[in-house]
Amino acid sequence: MEKNEITLGQLQNEVNDWIQTIGVRYFSELTNLAILMEEVGELSRLMARKYGDQSFKSGESADQIPNEIGDILFVLTCLANQMGISLQDAILTTIQKNTKRDLHRHKNNPKL
Template sequence: MTIEETQRLVDEWIHTVGGGYFSELTNMAVLTEEVGELARVISRVYGDQVAKEGDLRKGLAEELADVLWVVVCLANQTGVDLTKAFEASLEKKRNRDKDRFKKERD
């Protein structure tokens, strides 16, 4: 699935099942919540914290997908083409950081 297809499928779901987008501010809060849930899994699986019962009922893949969902919602409702935005970000990193980590690789 391409990023463009992802944006289209999310938009289709939002308009046919979801009842419309939450406001941008609400989606930003939801994104923060989802990132927190992702952090909980990371800190308990890869970090030093010990999971309590129920902490890991949702796994890493599901939490990452939840974060992606909200990012796509924000992009859709603000008119951002994530394919173009990601390509521009990648190009910026290619130019800005092309020698940045060279010493570490040698």
């Protein structure tokens, strides 16, 4: 593994350590869900400006998109930690579900 790589389990541990030392404690699950929606909204705003019809406001730039994705991942990890959900298990289950459901669906879609 390269120096800058991190597994999902390591991510969950890193976020938990940060919360316990710097963040003091987790916000409630409902508060974190609201924060997650706020962060998704911030990403949406930047995406609308970069890929949509809106222009950037003063002080905004597409360079902020990775930071917003990082914020989303951080809060999503907090929620997973609070609920005892393994991000690795969750994504592997989702990939299996999507593969089973969509094995031929997209290949046979004339719109794609």
